[in-house]
Amino acid sequence: MKNSSRRGFMGKAFGAVAGVGAVASLYAMKRSWDPLPSVKAAGFTTLDMSAYQDNELVTEKWRGKPIFVLKQSPDMIKKAQGNPKDMERLIKVGNDYFMVCVGLCTHLGCIPGYNPDEESFLCACHGGMYDFSGEVTKAPPPRGLDIPPFKIDGNKLVLGETGPEYEKMLADGTTLKV
Amino acid sequence: MAHFTKATSLHDWLNQRLAVDTLRRVLATEYWIPKNINFLWAMGMVLAITFGLLLISGIFLLMYYQPNVELAFDSVNYTIMQEVGYGWLWRHVHGVAASVVFLIIYIHMFTGIYYGSYKKGREMIWISGMLLFVAFSAEAFSGYMLPWGQMSYWAGMVITNLFAGGSLHADGLVEWIRGDYVPGQAFLNRFFMLHVLLIPLAILGLIGLHFGALRIPHVNNQDGEEIDFEAEAAKYKAGDKANSKVIAFVNDFMSKDMMVVGIYLIFFFYLVFYHYDFAMDPVNFDPANGLKTPAHIYPEWYFLWSYEILRPFSTDTGLIAFAFAQVIFFALPFLDKSPNAVPASRRGLFKYWFWAMLIDMIILTAMGKVPPEGSFSTIGLYAALTFIGLWIALPFITKFEKKV
Amino acid sequence: MKELFILAVVTFFTLLTYWLVEPFAHSQMHKHIEGEGFAYKDLPALTKKGDAARGKDLVMGAGACAGCHGIEVEGMPAPMDAVTAAASYGVNPPDLSNAGAVFDPKFLAALIKNPAHALDLEHKYNEKSGKSYPMPQFYGAGGDIDQEVADMVAYLQSIAPKKEELTPNQAFETACGRCHAIHYPYELDGKIHPSWTQIGEKPSFKKKQDELAFEQKVLDYQDSLTKYLGTLPPDLSMYIRSRGEHFIKTFVEDPQVYLKGTAMPRVGVSAEAAEKVIEHLEDVGDSKRHQRASVGANVMIYIFIFAIFAILWKKEVWRDLH
Numbered sequence: 001m002k003n004s005s006r007r008g009f010m011g012k013a014f015g016a017v018a019g020v021g022a023v024a025s026l027y028a029m030k031r032s033w034d035p036l037p038s039v040k041a042a043g044f045t046t047l048d049m050s051a052y053q054d055n056e057l058v059t060e061k062w063r064g065k066p067i068f069v070l071k072q073s074p075d076m077i078k079k080a081q082g083n084p085k086d087m088e089r090l091i092k093v094g095n096d097y098f099m100v101c102v103g104l105c106t107h108l109g110c111i112p113g114y115n116p117d118e119e120s121f122l123c124a125c126h127g128g129m130y131d132f133s134g135e136v137t138k139a140p141p142p143r144g145l146d147i148p149p150f151k152i153d154g155n156k157l158v159l160g161e162t163g164p165e166y167e168k169m170l171a172d173g174t175t176l177k178v
Numbered sequence: 179m180a181h182f183t184k185a186t187s188l189h190d191w192l193n194q195r196l197a198v199d200t201l202r203r204v205l206a207t208e209y210w211i212p213k214n215i216n217f218l219w220a221m222g223m224v225l226a227i228t229f230g231l232l233l234i235s236g237i238f239l240l241m242y243y244q245p246n247v248e249l250a251f252d253s254v255n256y257t258i259m260q261e262v263g264y265g266w267l268w269r270h271v272h273g274v275a276a277s278v279v280f281l282i283i284y285i286h287m288f289t290g291i292y293y294g295s296y297k298k299g300r301e302m303i304w305i306s307g308m309l310l311f312v313a314f315s316a317e318a319f320s321g322y323m324l325p326w327g328q329m330s331y332w333a334g335m336v337i338t339n340l341f342a343g344g345s346l347h348a349d350g351l352v353e354w355i356r357g358d359y360v361p362g363q364a365f366l367n368r369f370f371m372l373h374v375l376l377i378p379l380a381i382l383g384l385i386g387l388h389f390g391a392l393r394i395p396h397v398n399n400q401d402g403e404e405i406d407f408e409a410e411a412a413k414y415k416a417g418d419k420a421n422s423k424v425i426a427f428v429n430d431f432m433s434k435d436m437m438v439v440g441i442y443l444i445f446f447f448y449l450v451f452y453h454y455d456f457a458m459d460p461v462n463f464d465p466a467n468g469l470k471t472p473a474h475i476y477p478e479w480y481f482l483w484s485y486e487i488l489r490p491f492s493t494d495t496g497l498i499a500f501a502f503a504q505v506i507f508f509a510l511p512f513l514d515k516s517p518n519a520v521p522a523s524r525r526g527l528f529k530y531w532f533w534a535m536l537i538d539m540i541i542l543t544a545m546g547k548v549p550p551e552g553s554f555s556t557i558g559l560y561a562a563l564t565f566i567g568l569w570i571a572l573p574f575i576t577k578f579e580k581k582v
Numbered sequence: 583m584k585e586l587f588i589l590a591v592v593t594f595f596t597l598l599t600y601w602l603v604e605p606f607a608h609s610q611m612h613k614h615i616e617g618e619g620f621a622y623k624d625l626p627a628l629t630k631k632g633d634a635a636r637g638k639d640l641v642m643g644a645g646a647c648a649g650c651h652g653i654e655v656e657g658m659p660a661p662m663d664a665v666t667a668a669a670s671y672g673v674n675p676p677d678l679s680n681a682g683a684v685f686d687p688k689f690l691a692a693l694i695k696n697p698a699h700a701l702d703l704e705h706k707y708n709e710k711s712g713k714s715y716p717m718p719q720f721y722g723a724g725g726d727i728d729q730e731v732a733d734m735v736a737y738l739q740s741i742a743p744k745k746e747e748l749t750p751n752q753a754f755e756t757a758c759g760r761c762h763a764i765h766y767p768y769e770l771d772g773k774i775h776p777s778w779t780q781i782g783e784k785p786s787f788k789k790k791q792d793e794l795a796f797e798q799k800v801l802d803y804q805d806s807l808t809k810y811l812g813t814l815p816p817d818l819s820m821y822i823r824s825r826g827e828h829f830i831k832t833f834v835e836d837p838q839v840y841l842k843g844t845a846m847p848r849v850g851v852s853a854e855a856a857e858k859v860i861e862h863l864e865d866v867g868d869s870k871r872h873q874r875a876s877v878g879a880n881v882m883i884y885i886f887i888f889a890i891f892a893i894l895w896k897k898e899v900w901r902d903l904h
Contacts, residue, residue, distance in 0.1 A: 010898040011429065014436070014891040021884060025234075031263030032238045038261060038767070041774055213903065216585045218592075255820050256766050259870065266870045267877065285592060419902045429899050437896040440889030447885050451878030456604050463824035474611050479603045540595065544602035548610045 044160035046153075047100075049093040055132075057114040059103055062148055062159040066103035066111055068121075068134070071096060076119060076132050086133040088174045089144065091165060094155050101134040101145035102178055112145075121145075147175035206428035210411050212399035213425050219397070220438035221286040227439055228279045228446075229385075233378070235272040238265070243324065245370040247363050250326035251465045270450045270458070276318055277457035278446060280480035283311060291510070292532055294519040295398040301511040302391035308508050310384045313377055318478065320373035323366060327462030332475045334361040334369075340500070344493040360468055402520030402582075474549065482546030483539045489550055490559035499562060506569050513572045516579035524582055527575040531568060538564045615839050617832035620853040625692045625700065630729045632736025640734050644723035645694070647678065647734075655679035655741050664781045665803045671716040672810030673760060674780075674803070680756040682735070682742030689850030690738065691731045694720045701847035702838055745854055750862035751775070753855045757834075758818065761807060761846075763800075766819040768866045780804065811845040822863040830863065831856055 045062040047069065052058055054073035059066045072080065072090060077097050080086035090097040103111050105123040112123040112130065120137065121130040129138035134145035151163035169175050185191035192198045211219075242262055244253035258265035287307070290296055296304035319337065323330045338361070342352050357364025396407055405423050414422035425431055449457070456479070461472050477485050488500040518525055522532040538561055545558035641647045650667075652660030654677050660667065664674045681690065692700035698707040698715040707715045723730055743752065751770075755778070764778040777784045779800045787793035808814045821830065832839070834856060837846040851859065864871060 010891070010895040011433075014895040017888050017891045021888060024884070028264040028267060029238065032241065032265060032268065034263050036257070036261045037769065037774070216588055218588065252766075255823075255867075260766070260768075264877075266874060270874075281596060420904060425903055430903060433892075433896040433899040436892045437889075440885070440892035443885050444882070444889055447878075447881050451874060451881065456600070460824045460826065463820045465820075479599075482603065536595065540599050540602070543599055544607065547603050547607035554610075 044158055047157040047159065049096065049098060049155050049157055052098070055116050055119065057116070067148060067159065068099065068101045068103040068114070068145065070099040070114070070132060072098065072132065080133055086131065086135055088169065088172060089133040089135060089147065091150065091152070091157070093152055093157060099132060099134050100150060100157065101147055103145070105141055106136070106143050106146060107141040143176070146178045148178050207426050208411065209427035210407050210424040211397045211427055211431045212405055213423055214399040214401060214403065215397070216400055217438050218285065218289040220435045221282055221289060223435035224282050224439055224442050225279065225286060228275050228282060229381070231271055231275045232279065235268040235275065238268040239272055240374060245324070245367050247326060247366055247466070250324060250366065254325045255463065270454055273457045274446065274450045274454055276321060277478065277480070278449065279314065280318070283314065284480070287311070288536060292522045293398055293400070294402055294521070296511045297514060298517070298519040299395040300398070303388065303395065304511055305508060306384055306388040306391050310381065310388060313381045313384055315481070317373060317377045317381065318480070320369040320377065322478065323369045324373065325462055326366060326466045328464040328466055328472050329459055329462040329475065331361055331466035331468065332471055333477060334365060336475065340497065344497045398519070400521065402518070476547050479543065479547070483542035486542040486546035486558050487562045487565060489546070490555060490562050499566065502566065513569065514576045515573050516576040518579060518582045520582050526579055528579060531572060531575060534564070535568055538568065615832045617835050620686060620835055620851065620856060622686055622688050622850070625688045628687055628691055628732055628735070630726070630732040632732035632734070634733070634737045634740035637733035637735065637737025640723060640730055641737055645720060645734055650675040650717070652677045653679055653741070665799050665806075668803045668806035672806060673716065675717070676756065676760055678738060680742050680748070680752055682739035683745060683748045684742075684753055684756040684852065684855040685850045686852040687735050687739070690735045693850065694731050694734060695727065700850060702836065703847050705843060706845065748855065748858055750858045750865060753851075753858035754862040757849050757851050757855060757859055761811070761815040762818045764819050764866050765817055766866050768869055770865055780807065813845070815846070818863060820867045822860070822867040827860050830860060834859070
């Protein structure tokens with residue numbers, strides 16, 4: 001019969017057309033799942049760097065995560081200058097240096113506590129320790145505290161945007177992408 | 179333990195465990211449907227597709243909807259409609275589908291009434307279908323509460339007030355239903371639960387019952403002819419498809435269904451994108467305000483005929499008439515005393531009963547929407563009385579129907 | 583053929599029901615007002631050509647406008663902050679920077695000479711009620727009052743943005759924003775605009791106390807407004823969908839036609855400014871309309887193709903069956 005070669009062709013063709021619609025619908029569904037614009041817009045935190053005191057840890061918030069801001073005292077800066085790895089972690093805003101890190105231990109995510117007398121962080125969960133620049137000093141954390149993307153804007157720091165200083169930190173491997 | 183052999187293929191493996199071949203024969207390739215049918219027979223598939231659209235759009239609405247009286251309105255009209263990627267699309271699809279599904283339900287119902295598909299062994303199909311109508315009505319009502327607009331609030335207020343039972347003054351019952359003195363947080367949350375979980379489960383179960391009830395009596399046909407399905411199926415399987423009076427569900431019936439669905443979807447999506455005010459009433463774009471009643475409150479169009487039966491009478495009479503209207507359709511197979519299961523056109527007085535009922539319900543629908551004043555309330559009263567009269571007359575006119 | 587007849591019957595009854603329930607029923611529920619297209623026929627036409635320089639002298643001098651009104655674009659802030667002004671006068675006298683672009687010149691002239699008349703509020707402010715409108719009438723500076731008023735209007739037009747440059751947001755804030763809030767943020771050209779309150783866009787606050795202090799100011803302002811008007815004007819976030827363009831335009835043109843005795847004044851916007859206000863309401867309440875139109879067009883094309891392929895498949899399957 002002449003239609004045996006066309007048998008099932010229209011069925012398959014129709015199925016293909018229906019499939020195109022299904023794929024388009026899946027795309028719309030994927031987009032509905034995306035984070036909302038208001039969520040993405042809230043992904044920026046501006047810090048006024050003139051408001052901090054030497055060796056006083058302040059915990060800010062960025063994208064729902066705690067952010068440690070520790071203004072370096074002259075003593076801490078001298079110690080850091082003796083250790084290039086430490087200096088690479090610090091952010092210079094004006095004439096001051098700051099440690100700005102995500103306040104989550106890079107081991108399993110607990111929030112470490114700061115001891116200003118010892119100028120060090122201790123994570124109570126498994127005993128990991130970091131120095132005043134966020135560099136890891138005692139296992140088990142695999143690396144120093146992560147540094148969030150930042151951009152220096154006068155004497156303000158905008159977390160969530162990237163500037164050349166942050167790009168350099170990424171390139172040097174000082175921090176991983178958060 | 180049944181006997182299992184080493185599988186020769188994936189198909190064989192599944193077949194030994196799930197009997198996929200038998201399922202395929204029984205539910206698809208050898209599910210025999212009469213050939214003598216028209217496009218109205220596709221309404222079932224149209225309903226299934228529309229219900230599917232409601233489920234899927236509902237899933238994405240559910241991801242962002244907040245069932246809290248302070249947040250509900252904005253979660254719909256800001257978050258979903260203006261923030262979520264394609265959120266407006268799901269809302270429009272959901273609102274339009276919720277309205278159009280009732281158009282198809284009524285067409286499907288009246289098709290059944292016209293062709294006598296509720297009698298001679300098909301009573302359970304009719305009853306399960308009517309139960310589905312009730313379930314869909316409850317689903318639509320509970321869903322309408324959720325945007326928490328002015329119409330949501332006041333429709334909720336008015337409909338739950340019905341349960342006070344007029345002179346019975348069952349105010350305690352009304353408060354129990356609401357979970358509060360007025361529609362508020364408790365009310366919104368429980369109707370959210372009903373809309374999202376309980377009633378959909380009931381609908382899915384009833385759909386299963388509806389399909390099951392259809393299987394043994396078989397689908398009806400345009401002439402009400404009694405078909406010997408075994409003989410016709412044998413003809414078909416022997417290769418004589420053209421002379422057989424039956425077709426297979428897959429691919430024969432399915433392809434005709436899909437054709438109707440394709441044309442339906444043109445109409446459906448046109449409404450979704452370009453003409454949706456009938457399904458998303460502007461009054462509901464005002465946030466709910468318990469201290470201000472809108473100038474005109476009315477239910478969605480598919481409830482209007484029923485609402486109008488309530489309105490012309492005094493409180494207690496109206497409630498009795500309203501209750502009558504809700505249940506009387508269930509009794510159709512038993513009130514129709516004639517043994518004829520043929521199209522209404524061949525059933526003498528029943529033909530006139532059918533068109534009178536259809537036109538009367540349209541008049542009731544129209545009167546239910548307009549303000550109950552002047553000639554409108556008079557027409558509404560006569561239409562309501564006609565409705566009751568038609569049902570009382572039914573057993574009598576069918577009893578004396580000539581056997582076809 | 584029988585199927586086409588059945589389809590015709592079903593279509594007929596469906597369209598009949600639709601017509602009865604929608605266009606017909608709604609025509610019975612709401613009267614249709616045609617509107618004048620912002621012609622303000624009851625107000626006299628401007629006969630004099632205004633001189634902006636003379637107008638500036640009058641506005642700053644004999645007109646005494648700056649006693650209550652700020653003019654930001656001239657570096658003159660309002661004499662009182664919004665909350666205090668609302669507590670004193672009932673409403674906050676608007677800044678005049680955009681007035682020349684938003685309001686009809688006939689209206690502005692009539693307003694300066696007799697505010698209660700131009701604003702269509704004489705049912706509230708008249709000899710019998712004894713109430714006088716917070717903004718006093720201008721009785722002239724000694725010369726031809728029509729010339730003076732024309733000059734003042736010309737000055738206001740000279741400092742205002744050009745018609746093409748007036749943004750929808752500016753039109754809304756000037757014409758409606760002192761009484762109506764819009765709590766929905768909206769995005770336009772990549773920038774997110776926060777909620778609009780009657781005292782300005784809501785800033786973001788780091789400290790909760792600062793946020794609460796701002797919200798208190800808004801509430802105090804709203805209390806003054808409610809006392810002055812008798813009710814708090816509604817939030818307009820979703821008005822473009824609950825009322826629609828036609829109702830909003832004809833209502834704004836003359837509120838008394840729809841709500842006799844209402845405290846809402848005749849706003850006096852020009853036809854072009856009204857278009858911009860509508861556009862702003864659409865940006866806030868129906869921001870996805872463009873995407874809806876474009877996705878709609880694509881979906882309609884697709885669904886036609888879908889239907890055609892479905893018909894072709896059916897024909898292929900049913901060739902053996904007929």
